[in-house]
Amino acid sequence: MTAYLLRRLGTSIVIVVGISIFIFAMLHAIFPSPAITVLGARANTVLINAYNREHGFDKPVLVQYLHYMNGLVHGNLGYSYKLNQSVAQLFQERWARSAYLSGSALVLAILIAVPLGIYQAVKRNTLGDNAATTVAFVLYAMPDFFLYLIAIALFALAFPIFSYEASQSTSVPTVMLDWHAMTLPIVCLTLLNVAGYSRYMRSSAMDSLAQDYIKAARAKGLPERLVLLRHLLRNACLPMATLIGLSIPALLAGNVIAEYVFNYQGLGLLFINSLNNEDYPVLLAYTLVGAVLTVAGNLMADIALTVADPRIRLS
Amino acid sequence: MANIAPPLPPLDVTRAPEGGEVGPVQSGWRLAAREFVRNKLAVVGLAILAFFVLFCFGGPLVYHGNLLNTNLLGVNLAPGPGHPMGTDNLGFDVLAELMKGGQASLEVGFLAAAIGIVIGALYGAVAGLLGGIADAVLMRIVDVFLSVPILFVVLIVAVRYGASVLSLSLIIGAFTWLVPARLVRGEVLTLRVRDFVSAARAAGSGRWRLINRHLIPNALSVIIVNVTFNVADAILLVATLGFLGFGLHYPTFDWGDMLSNGIGYLQAGYWWQIYPAGVSIILVVMACNLIGDALRDSLDVRLRKR
Numbered sequence: 308m309t310a311y312l313l314r315r316l317g318t319s320i321v322i323v324v325g326i327s328i329f330i331f332a333m334l335h336a337i338f339p340s341p342a343i344t345v346l347g348a349r350a351n352t353v354l355i356n357a358y359n360r361e362h363g364f365d366k367p368v369l370v371q372y373l374h375y376m377n378g379l380v381h382g383n384l385g386y387s388y389k390l391n392q393s394v395a396q397l398f399q400e401r402w403a404r405s406a407y408l409s410g411s412a413l414v415l416a417i418l419i420a421v422p423l424g425i426y427q428a429v430k431r432n433t434l435g436d437n438a439a440t441t442v443a444f445v446l447y448a449m450p451d452f453f454l455y456l457i458a459i460a461l462f463a464l465a466f467p468i469f470s471y472e473a474s475q476s477t478s479v480p481t482v483m484l485d486w487h488a489m490t491l492p493i494v495c496l497t498l499l500n501v502a503g504y505s506r507y508m509r510s511s512a513m514d515s516l517a518q519d520y521i522k523a524a525r526a527k528g529l530p531e532r533l534v535l536l537r538h539l540l541r542n543a544c545l546p547m548a549t550l551i552g553l554s555i556p557a558l559l560a561g562n563v564i565a566e567y568v569f570n571y572q573g574l575g576l577l578f579i580n581s582l583n584n585e586d587y588p589v590l591l592a593y594t595l596v597g598a599v600l601t602v603a604g605n606l607m608a609d610i611a612l613t614v615a616d617p618r619i620r621l622s
Numbered sequence: 623m624a625n626i627a628p629p630l631p632p633l634d635v636t637r638a639p640e641g642g643e644v645g646p647v648q649s650g651w652r653l654a655a656r657e658f659v660r661n662k663l664a665v666v667g668l669a670i671l672a673f674f675v676l677f678c679f680g681g682p683l684v685y686h687g688n689l690l691n692t693n694l695l696g697v698n699l700a701p702g703p704g705h706p707m708g709t710d711n712l713g714f715d716v717l718a719e720l721m722k723g724g725q726a727s728l729e730v731g732f733l734a735a736a737i738g739i740v741i742g743a744l745y746g747a748v749a750g751l752l753g754g755i756a757d758a759v760l761m762r763i764v765d766v767f768l769s770v771p772i773l774f775v776v777l778i779v780a781v782r783y784g785a786s787v788l789s790l791s792l793i794i795g796a797f798t799w800l801v802p803a804r805l806v807r808g809e810v811l812t813l814r815v816r817d818f819v820s821a822a823r824a825a826g827s828g829r830w831r832l833i834n835r836h837l838i839p840n841a842l843s844v845i846i847v848n849v850t851f852n853v854a855d856a857i858l859l860v861a862t863l864g865f866l867g868f869g870l871h872y873p874t875f876d877w878g879d880m881l882s883n884g885i886g887y888l889q890a891g892y893w894w895q896i897y898p899a900g901v902s903i904i905l906v907v908m909a910c911n912l913i914g915d916a917l918r919d920s921l922d923v924r925l926r927k928r
Contacts, residue, residue, distance in 0.1 A: 318762070325766035333775070337782050448854070448907035450861045453881065453900040460888055460896075560773035567866060568885075578774065579866060582781055590778055597771040605769070 308613060319606045326598040327379075330591065331372050338587040340364040345388045379595075385588035389581070394592045397577060403479045405573035408565065409558045411493050413551070416500030421544060423501070424508025425535060428516055428543075439505065446502035451561055454499065455568040458491050473571035492569045496561055503557070507550055512543040545616055552608025559597045654843075657920035664916030670909035674902065678724035687718025689873075698887065701894055708894035710883060719880055720898055726876040727903070730791050730860045731910075735852035737795025742802030743845050747833045749803070750810025761807065764800050772797050773862070780863055785871040790863070794856050802848045809841040843921035850914035854907045861903050877903050 342355040342364065350358075359365045363374065378385070384394035427436040446454065463471035474481065474488040482489065515521065516539065524534045563575035570576070574593060581589040658664050687705070693713030701708040707716040749760040779793050813819060814837070822836050838845070863869035864878025865885075877899040884895030 318765070321762065322766050322769055325762070326769055329766060330770065330775075334778065337778065444911070445904065445908065448858075448904050448911055450858050450865070450878070450881075450900070450903055452862065452865045453903065456881070456885060456888060456896060456900070460893075464889055464891075556769075556771040556773075559771050563773060564862065564866070578777075582777055582868065585781075590774075594771065594774045594778070597774055598769050601769045601771060 312610065312613065315606060315609055319602050322602050323599055326602070327376060327595060328372065330594050330598065331375060332368065334587055334591045334594075335368055335371070338585065341388050341587065344585060375591075384592040387581075387586050387589050389584045389586040390589075394588055397589065398574065398592070398596070400477070401572060401574050401577055404482060404571065405562055405566070405575060407479060407482060408473075408489075408492060408496065408571065408573060409562055412496035412500055412561075413554075413558060415493070415497040416504060417547065417551070419497065420501045420504035420508050421540070421547065423505050425512045425539060425543060427505070427509040428512035429535065431513065436509075440509075443502040443505050446498060447506075449499075451495075451499060451564045452568055454495050455491075455565065458495050459568075462491060471569075473566070473569035475570075475572065477572070492565050492571060496565050499561060500554070500558075503554065504547065504550060507546055508543065511546045512539065515539050515543045518542070541615075545612060548611040548615065549608045552604040552606075552611075555604035556597065556601050559600065654917075654920045658916055661916040661919065663912050664920075667909040667912030667916070670905050671913065674724060674906050674909075675728065678721050678728055681721040682718065685717060685721070687715025689714050689718050689722060698890070698892055698895075700892075707898055708892070710880075710895055711887065716880075716894055716898065719875075720877075720902060723875050723877045723880050723899065724902060724906075726787055726870055726874055727857050727860055727878075727906070729787050730794065730876065731853045731857035731906075733787070733791035734794035734798065734856035734860075735849050737791060738798035738852055738856075739802050739845055739849050740799075741795065742799035742848075743806045743838055743841070744833070745799065746803040746806030746808075747810050747837050747841070750807040751814060751829060751833060751837065753811075753814075757807070761804075764803055767797070768800050770797075773859070776859065777863065777866070777868055780868050787870065787874060790860060790870060791856075794859055798852055798855065802845060802852070805844045805848060806838075806841050809844050810837050813837055813840050843917075847914055847918045847921060850910050850917060854910035854914070857903065857907055857910070 340355075340359050342358040343350060346354055346358060356365070363371065366374075375385070382395060384398065386393050387397060390397065423439060427439055430436050459471045462469050469491045470488040471491075472488060473492050474485040476482050476485065520542075521534060521538055524538045525531075529537075559575070562573060563578055565571065566573045566575035567579050577589060578593050580586075581593075688709075691713075693709070696705075696709050696713040697711050699705055699709040699713075701716075705715055705717070707720065710716055710719065745760065745764075749757045752760075776793055776797055780790060783789050783793065819832065819836055822832055827836070860869060860876055861878030861881070864876045864880075865882045867882060869878055870876055880899040881896060884892065884899070887895055
């Protein structure tokens, strides 16, 4: 098992290096130098060249890449010329707010999707199962922002129960307590996640239901509730580990759209603002962070599966 | 014993003997088509898609709404005579916009999916056929790309280059070939050890011919299923780009742009500027997913009921 995990870790590192090369090269091709952003649109060539020389933007791409990576390893994510702040500082101010939104939506989604999937598998093809499948199917086909718009139109404008804007506070505890402002974004994001998960959870629970150990558990006279709780639940949850690991890019992307619609001052909104400002150090750093999180998510999912599933652990 | 069994009507499942259906030999594609048509949801999906293609591309031939001249006296009109779906904040006709926006959404969806699938199928077939170290390297590259959050990358590239239907399709296609590449590689890995591939090799087929004439046609079912899901994803992605304001540039626009425009009037209650476009996106994406699910069921022999 250790050998497998070490090999898995090795590939992850290779992938992270590959990603950093790709993202750096891509952004370098699109925004070779921030000279014009910094000096203004009317800067002449002499000034631009001088700026590029001074800040190392005239060096070969490889040298620039190594320089950037060196900074990254030492915790320097670059410098935002537009906001006149280091990217690390920007991220530090905002990451907790994004993490709160994604994290609570993810936890709620798991808490809903797992029992829902088991319910659907047990009550297969009944009215409840079909209704849940249909709702999930529609949500799955819905652009994220359209769900947010409907939610705002219904629960913030037509029936003003909640706020149409997420909490604007900079203190995370205040944001957490502000249910009036945070309910809509969290619930919407949760619903979208449930739509993605419940499908897999249902089929995984259905697979597990057909296994011999379920028959054995039933045959020895265990009440159905305990069969489901003790024998089915743990086994049916295994694919969820992989799914959650794989859904990290979707979570990050979901955050971008949710934060944009609800004007929530997290990393996603920072990304959109940076796109509008052509603030490429922020874009580079955030895409890189997102990619590393994705790889880390996949790695952790594999480790979790290895620990949880003796069939993998012992082979 | 099959020869003396009375010939059964091929469509009657309930009367088929235990050992499987006995009937005239039919091609796999026709069997799949029959299975597909029997799936009611699939037919509904196909009908919805056909309706929207007809509506978006045929509609403008019969219905001429104002999309050119801003009409300040007729802005934000509710649906009524002359404007079956009302007007937007510039006085443009929403029904005509819905048709024109749908053209872009559908075009980008299908074009991006086609581009992605062509790249992915070729890439996967080459990787699977070469095997060994080349395969490992090629698939690690896929792993690298799969770990990049696609929305971020597409947004960054689209800001600079994504102004037209073609460029946007190229950008989306360039980042959606990964899953098809993986699927086709997996399929090719099982196909390449089959006898017909060895026979083709022995007959002197080169690698290109092998891929083109033998491997890809046999992996086609996997590819077709994936196309439909890719179309759905591409339409959603374009809508998202349009909504965030980084999509097509006027005079080309898509349903996402319309929603982005309408969001400002949510509070004013101009529902006709939001719901028609949103519901259209949902219906088309749902139709693609329904078709994809049904195709997967009908093309995968193992999932077939008999």
